[in-house]
Amino acid sequence: MASIQVLRRRIRSIQGTQKICRAMEMIATSKMRRTQDKAIEGRPYSEKISQVIADLAARPQAGEDLTPLLQKREAGRIGIVYFTTDRGLCGGLNANLNRMMARFILEQSVPISVVTVGRKGRAFMLRSGQNIRAEFSGISDRPTLLETLPISRVVIEDYVKGEVDVVYMVYPRFVTTMEQCPSMDILLPVEVAQASSSSSVEYIYEPGPAAVLNELLPRYVEMKIYHTMLELIASEQSARMVAMRNASDNAQDVTEDLTLMLNKVRQEIITKEICDISGGAEALAGT
Amino acid sequence: MATIKLEIVTAEKVIYSDDVSEVVVWGIEGQMGILPHHAPLATILRPGDLLIKKDNEEEYFFASGGFLEVTADKIIILADACERAEEIDIARAEEAKRRAEATLREQPSSVDMAATEAALRRSLVRLKVAEKRRTRRTSRSNT
Numbered sequence: 001m002a003s004i005q006v007l008r009r010r011i012r013s014i015q016g017t018q019k020i021c022r023a024m025e026m027i028a029t030s031k032m033r034r035t036q037d038k039a040i041e042g043r044p045y046s047e048k049i050s051q052v053i054a055d056l057a058a059r060p061q062a063g064e065d066l067t068p069l070l071q072k073r074e075a076g077r078i079g080i081v082y083f084t085t086d087r088g089l090c091g092g093l094n095a096n097l098n099r100m101m102a103r104f105i106l107e108q109s110v111p112i113s114v115v116t117v118g119r120k121g122r123a124f125m126l127r128s129g130q131n132i133r134a135e136f137s138g139i140s141d142r143p144t145l146l147e148t149l150p151i152s153r154v155v156i157e158d159y160v161k162g163e164v165d166v167v168y169m170v171y172p173r174f175v176t177t178m179e180q181c182p183s184m185d186i187l188l189p190v191e192v193a194q195a196s197s198s199s200s201v202e203y204i205y206e207p208g209p210a211a212v213l214n215e216l217l218p219r220y221v222e223m224k225i226y227h228t229m230l231e232l233i234a235s236e237q238s239a240r241m242v243a244m245r246n247a248s249d250n251a252q253d254v255t256e257d258l259t260l261m262l263n264k265v266r267q268e269i270i271t272k273e274i275c276d277i278s279g280g281a282e283a284l285a286g287t
Numbered sequence: 288m289a290t291i292k293l294e295i296v297t298a299e300k301v302i303y304s305d306d307v308s309e310v311v312v313w314g315i316e317g318q319m320g321i322l323p324h325h326a327p328l329a330t331i332l333r334p335g336d337l338l339i340k341k342d343n344e345e346e347y348f349f350a351s352g353g354f355l356e357v358t359a360d361k362i363i364i365l366a367d368a369c370e371r372a373e374e375i376d377i378a379r380a381e382e383a384k385r386r387a388e389a390t391l392r393e394q395p396s397s398v399d400m401a402a403t404e405a406a407l408r409r410s411l412v413r414l415k416v417a418e419k420r421r422t423r424r425t426s427r428s429n430t
Contacts, residue, residue: 042299
């Protein structure tokens with residue numbers, strides 16, 4: 001059985017770890033709340049822009065070329081924007097994403113190029129020898145639209161030039177605090193929602209409907225990527241929160257077990273000492 | 288006085304939401320004022336100042352491009368970035384202006400010419416809006 005000193009040292013070290021886990025859990029909770037608030041604040045913009053694009057795209061575009069971002073092409077090359085976290089300690093979040101990603105890539109017969117966001121995804125793509133088109137990392141926990149613009153720019157440029165024919169986004173969808181589900185959405189070509197039938201008002205378009213649509217589509221893509229970034233952070237923080245809560249609960253259990261063991265050892269030593277003393281006293285009394 | 292609801296939203300948050308009596312913006316085809324009961328309109332915005340009149344108060348904003356929609360009961364501005372004149376970071380705008388000017392001087396043939404010029408225009412307008420507000424404040428304090 002372990003000695004008292006060894007047990008004491010282990011208990012102390014585990015309590016230290018527990019404190020760190022508690023702190024990380026609390027930090028993750030507050031960051032998650034903040035990210036959720038941000039996502040809600042951005043909602044009016046996304047609703048409005050989706051609606052306007054739906055209205056515009058539903059109009060017959062007589063004689064005008066369909067804007068490249070709406071054109072559906074035969075899928076010759078696939079582009080993927082792969083959202084993962086920069087840091088670990090967030091449970092199985094990245095592992096789940098990687099598993100889904102691997103399954104998808106194995107099913108494809110056409111070339112794939114990947115834009116990675118986050119270090120974990122980049123490491124995975126490097127390990128599996130994928131063609132990485134661009135990589136982004138170090139995006140802060142409170143991202144601004146400005147920080148995500150370079151991502152949109154690379155993606156839109158590649159699509160317009162015809163380097164890729166369809167672009168997917170892979171990211172952890174935030175379902176609840178306890179559940180994040182790896183998901184895949186089509187980013188480009190832009191899929192237009194059905195226009196609401198109430199949009200019977202004739203607008204004056206300056207300079208023209210097609211030009212307005214052309215201006216708005218890149219913004220729509222930028223907005224989508226920004227929102228996905230927020231979703232990634234919300235998922236990361238909530239996954240970390242749950243992982244850290246489990247870790248500190250486990251630390252608590254281990255501490256209790258070790259304390260019990262420590263007390264048993266201590267008791268044993270005391271009993272042994274008492275035996276020795278009484279044995280010695282008896283031996284003395286016997287003389 | 289007739290009013291119309293104005294909403295300025297960016298991808299990040301709602302910047303402004305109130306009933307106003309007039310809005311003056313830079314549309315793609317020039318500056319225009321929008322009063323209540325305007326015909327339905329949708330236009331692209333150029334980087335520029337944005338003036339909101341409400342009762343007898345005037346408020347200046349800066350909008351770095353975006354989209355404006357006028358419906359029967361509402362004006363909605365989807366701005367790329369938008370700041371109240373008070374919030375404009377003058378130091379940052381100056382810095383951006385210097386950077387853009389330097390880029391234009393050094394590599395006049397570079398492909399990013401258009402982007403740099405746009406950046407320069409944005410910073411100039413930002414400074415102008417901030418300036419407008421300062422002069423307004425000093426003139427008020429003189430009277």
